[in-house]
Amino acid sequence: MKHIQVAAAVLQKDGKIFIAQRPANKLPPLKWEFPGGKPEAGETLPQALKRELREELGIETVIGDFIAQTTYIYDFAQVEINLFYATMQDENVTIVDTEHTAVAWVFRNELSNYDFAPADIPLLKHLTAEI
DSSP states (O other): OEEEEEEEEEEETTTTTEEEEEETTTTSOOEEEEEEEEETTTOHHHHHHHHHHHHHOOEEEEEEEEEEEEEEEEESEEEEEEEEEEEEOOOOOOOHHHHOOOEEEEEEGGGSSSOGGGGHHHHHHHHOOOO
C-alpha cells in the first residue's frame, strides 16, 4: 500500500484557525482539512510545510511546535499527517488560496461543524480537547 506523509498547519489569527476544503477532484473530495502538503526529497516536515503554505496560500510563515501525528488508511493509500502550529509572518497579508474549493477562519469550538477528512479527525479531536 502506498504511504503518503503530510505536514499540516494550525494557522491561528484573532483566536481563529484557518481550514480549507479539498477540491472535488482530489481524494477525499470536498472534505475539510488543515492546509499543508507532502515533503519533497530532502525536505524536513517543517521545511515542506513552509514551502506548501507559500505555494498554496501565498503566505510566509514561521513553523512552530509539533502538535500531533495521526495515520489513516484510505482505499488509495495510508496517509500520515504531522500537525504543527504555524504563524503568518505578516498577519495583514491576504491569503490567496490556489488549491482549495473554500476556506474559513473558525474558532476551535466550531471545528466540529465542518466535515473533515477522516485522517484529520483525530487531530481535530486533539485540538478541541485543548479548549
